[in-house]
Amino acid sequence: MQKNTKMQKQAMALAIAALFAADGAWAQETSTTTTAEPAVVVVTGTRVANRSVLDTTAPVDVISADTLKNAGSTELNQALSVALPSLNFPRPALTDGTDTIRPATLRGMAPDQTLVLINSKRRHASSLVNLNGSIGRGSAAVDMNTIPTAIVKSVEVLRDGAAAQYGSDAISGVVNIRLRTDRTGGEGTVTYGGYLTRYDLKNDAAPAGGTWTAPNSRKRTDGQTATVSAWKGLPWGDSGYITIAAEYKDQAHTERSGYDMRQQYPKVNGAFDPRELTVNRFDAWYGDPEIKQSTFFANAGNNLEGGVKIYGWASYQDRNSRSAGFFRPAQDSRNVPSIYPNGFLPIIAPNVQDYSALGGVSWSAGQWDMDASLGYGRNTMSFEIQNTLNASIGPTSKTVFDAGGFSYDQTVLNLTGVRSIDMASLASPLNVAVGAEARRETYSLSAGEPDSYRYGGVVLPNGSPAAPGSQVFPGFRPANAVNSARTAVGAFVDLEANLTKEFLGSVAVRGEHYSDFGNNLSGKLAGRYDFSKAFALRGSVQNGFRAPSPQQQNFTATSTNFINGVPFEITTFRPTDPVAVALGAKPLKAEKSVNFSFGTVFRIDNVSLTVDAYRVRVKDRIILSENLTQANVRDYLTKQGFIGIGGGRFFINGVDTRTQGVDAVLNVPYNAGASGKFDFTLAGSVNKTDVTKVPTSVQLAALSPSPSLFDRVNVLTLEKGQPKNKLTASMNWSLGAVGATLRATRYGEVLSPGTTAAFDWTIAPKTVVDLEARYTWNKKLTFALGADNLFNAYPETLPVFLNTTSNTPFPNFGPYGHNGRYVYGRANYAF
Template sequence: MQKNFLPKKQLLALTIASLFANGAVLAQAAPALDSPGATVVVTGTRVANRTALDTTAAVDIISAEMLKNAGTTEINQALSIALPSLNFPRPALTDGTDTIRPATLRGMAPDQTLVLVNSKRRHSSALVNLNGSIGRGSAAVDLNTIPSAIVKNIEVLRDGAAAQYGSDAIAGVINLRLRTDRSGGEGSVIYGARKTEYDLKNNVVPAGGTWSGPTSRKRTDGQTATVSAWKGLPLGESGYLTLAAEYKDAARTERSGFDMRQQYPNVTGGGFDPREKTINRFNAWYGDPELTQSTLFVNAGNTLAGGVKLYGWTSYQKREARSAGYFRRAQDMRNVTSIYPDGFLPIIAPTVDDFSATGGVTWTLGDWDMDASLGYGKNKMQFEIQNTLNRSIGAASKTAFDAGGFSYDQTVLNLTGVRSVALDGLASPLNVAIGTEARREGYKLFAGEPDSYRYGGEIIAPATPTSAAVPAAPGAQVFPGFRPANATDNSRSAIGVFADLEANVTRQFLASVAVRAERYSDFGSSLAGKLAGRYDFSKQFALRGSLQNGFRAPSPQQQNFTSTSTNFIAGVPFEITTFKPTDKVAVALGAQPLKAEKSVNASLGAVLRFDPVSVTVDAYRIDVKDRIVLSENLTSASVRNYIASQGFVGIGGGRFFINGVSTKNQGVDVVVSWPLNAGTAGKFDFTVAGNLNRTEVTKVPTTSQLAALSPAPVLFDRVNVLTLERGQPKNKLNASMNWKLGQLGGTLRATRYGEALSPGVTPAFDATLGARTVVDLEARYAVTSKLNLAFGADNLFDTYPDTLPPALNTTNNTPFSTFTPFGFSGRFIYGRASYSF
């Protein structure tokens, strides 16, 4: 375990500030902007007209055309097939995470990537991921609340940028730039379905069983219809009003195994119930959720007299989803046979409401270009639990419950000024940007109806003559409702100031420096700095690099989420709780108020241009200290006894968020781009991109209170350690070809996902997920200049991950791991019709 961590953030930031004060600034050169294919970017730099290949750090640009041709309207999915360092696993049986699925950049946590819209901070989702999936403990931005039709392009900065943009920008920044069209528009209809066959060779035959299941299964499901449109309208003489709308209706996919467990109690006199032969044994929903969502997005701007420009955008999305928990068999003690004689599958049905509105103004104040904006965003998630029951109420139980939910809101005020200053000795004017940002964040958790959480007094009869009766578990099966005691309504505020400087020291050497200080009302202050430079040895070759420290503030979701369920242990009721870190019980176990995660980032890269081919290679290292994680479930007898000794009666343990994990993340990104005009054979765009990544956990959290117990419980066990280290593919390779000839066009894309691990509680339960290659193909035809048709297949060859061995799939309901980096839904065949107007 590594003991010597990199220098503290305050030391690094002050050192950078000192270098700036003395004029010892590194710099980045700016090659000619009229090079073929040069695309201006605004992310990672505040200098106007900087192009993607001219920056001090790697910036990827995903165009609206690429999003359109991706075969999906999910932005996260489109990014995952375009960027080798971005992964988008699709977990199942993970409660709310089935509905709001996070993505990761460079193997980091989902909430360690900052998301911007038009360079303004986007609000995160209210959901904090609690289950055993990638991103456990994180509350990330839901990119799928933004319709792809409103997006002009997406810029992805693959470099830390906390000194430039503030909290969360440890792994990088995703900036969605919106359309600003005054005319034109397009409507499209996409329809597709999964047409697939998957392997079931690992079926489990129970002791005494006489039946056997199939070795493979064919499915046609996941039917998805998406209707979207955007339209540009003039606003005054120079303004624009761009509208986009999208409606999506997606059926669930189901990739369960053949459940060979005994479903019913033995009949009188012994032997199997005859229904064992006829019941449907594909009884799980294991796959993508059922979903309907409607989205509206409006972007507007206008120039007034004197060069003053007004801008703003607003969005709203309503999403209704349904996914499942684990199947309860007819003979399960949690079932009430008078309600469900054949068992039941509990359904988790969240409704998500997402709203945002941002308005701003730009103007000139002397030599300064000023920008002021005010933005608000809110995400609310409310749960209904269907097809279920509260076992403790018995036969009188309802079968659907309002389980409560939570919401997160954010208000951001920005003021920025940018100007250029001519200084002797520099090869270009010094670009100076200064500004301030004030932010308020709120988090609210509200309770469900009483029947969703209460204990109704039912006692379960003894299973055998020698066993004892036990109280039934209270609450809605699979998702007990939030209790009034869990309800919370908290807010915090933060204010920050920053300075950002960039200039050519010589014609070949360009440098930038940024310093940012922020103060939060709940945990204190943070200081971040960044030093970046680039040297162009020639028009064909440049080196670039950066050194910086960063931070990620603990989210209100991590600080305030709490839930409680009652477990009966030896007939005695105990409250099992996800505690706030400031709760008295959590403090007794060693919890402390959360503080910011701290990072040190270093990168070194090269840019090579052999017109028209371009190659970028960027190596990076990200060291993070005090990562915030969700502890293990602390429910052992030693924990219960210790809690009781501290005066807390009836508390059976729980879990809480805690700082204390340190990680070292190292890797390299390579991107090769080659546009080719082959004359009568058409125009081609070839791209090959790859990522190698390795994460090492160098420290895990401990508390003196728990360490003194015997046996001492583990706060962060091997499953969670290995999830961070090996839960994502150690390498990923994307290769794509776009082709156009007259009215014809097409895209061929192959993505190779390297080996990953689905970790177990011991090495014997680890499952290695071998490398897989997923191929996508789309063919396009322009019927007229306005009407275009496309047909394609994602996962053309119906590639699936390795199936889990029987020891890890004892119910046969979950044949695939949720750690699979490309999901497990199989081939998706679709058609698209687009009409421009």
């Protein structure tokens, strides 16, 4: 491990040294010239045509299709996370549906505080609300992995609040995915890879009298993933295009469990069962899920007579996933030995179907450039629970259950007009954009089959009732079923102009009305002063908001827990449910934010450096409360007339946070002539979040001891659950038919919090190095070989007292996952 650490540090140092050495060489070398590249035009964060990426009032990162392609992972979220220091993509395991739909975060904020657009149009969210102890607990975010990288032309990431420009969710920023618009050409890609790794183990001793011992480390070759994708541009008439893309992905699961030292079988005549020495003690799936996924995407547009343009896109994805829960040993009271004599590993197997369609038209009306569009998106998630049982039914229990599921859909109608007005008092025409949006959202939840949730009446030998419902994931009940809808309408005005030759200013105001919680008004003021072509200052101040999602307002699930032999219903209640109201819940309202940013832009020819500081204050952040199952809570509910309620949890406003940090990006292109072309990037992000207020309840405050609505673990997850800093040094090199990418990413310290300080676990800073080499034959066929996490970096192995089942040897908060080295090959054919 020390050798690996030393090699990682050397690779990181070489990458950074090469960047600065190249910068110095560029400045000193006179015989080699650098041709100025055309400015990259962006459409995110501004409605002015032909605004370049370095001329905006706020920081915008542009990630090209080639950057996304030159990585081992074909997941859009993962590819973006290694390209952008301000974006993180945790990879938790044993988190139910979150194993299948993992959310990304921007600037350390919540996943649902980043707005995702496709071609500047709002993308629908996932139907899943994250409920378990992972980053993004309580959020329902857009699943960007429903978009195949083959259809992506570029990704623009606005690192600034933009609620006044785009509406709800844009508190931390905006991710705008721009689709290909090719009418000719195409490319097919086959990628295959897998994990070749070794990891350390920490294990407790066997029970007294046991003779089994654990290894100190373990080799694994797993997670084999094959991805076949293609895109093709087709002509539509004389000027139109139809670009289609398809992708199929087959991913095997990864398994990073510990060696299970627990006694697995009941003793026989006071002695250990001989099977204890032969049973497989690596009995958990702790890692990435098994996935089979098919995706289709089409984007089209055409110019008609009179300057009218029509456009649209459609997508469909079917994803079948399998992940696991905690292993139940043979002697576990939740097992029926006649069904599983060696214990069982319950499998959660969701099916996710995601589809969308949008059509639009743009035209000129006098001096106005008009645009109207109508879009629809839907995401459904249904759960099948496999290799499990309902212990309360006994030996006749089924082993596969339909547990029900949920769906979310969104319909959006947009109308926008943009024009420029010449004004003698200004140094440039005033760009005026006005628009309106109407949105309808629905959320539904359907019940599973009765055996997935009911109590079958079996009593254990000790007199306790057996556990009801399908183990690992009890089905949704008819009482949980819901079908709700809401509407929202809004209008905005966006003005931008050069007040003087040097000073660019913009102002935006947006008002919205939601049928479920009322009105909101947001505003943004931004400016930029160019002291010269080489140096500028920029900044903004704004207020923003995020509406409570229908998932947060309507999700509910119930499971039966027996406490001292008495059944109690443990429920995630809707905020408006009488039980939740009795505990202090109120109808959800919008989160409110105030954002400040200030930054600089330096550029000399093609060399650029941007440094941007920010502070985001969020008030009344929506969170999922603690599990309120204490005895005094149950007694209180009984006195209120709620008999048999064992407690629960619910969504509530009330957490205030302050997030502040600095992002910096240095880009240095260098033409070394006969030695090839280099693109160096050094980018870093420093981020800190403080929880300044937690929610309280008058009802709970009156109890003694008073239960907390938002306790230590959740507070520290917000404050320290993501890297304090992240630094990326990357180099792309090309010379004729050959090329390479070297990237070193240093992840700062992360805390995996415990219920007390004694159970806290600090994940130390670690550097992850990625390397890829490419060769193009005959200008058509390109081969690539590479390794992500070349030096096999892992978070520190958890001590035994934090991994009592052996199922989770690594903390779930590790920012680069816990799978180790991934080796892959790729072949691209351009046609």
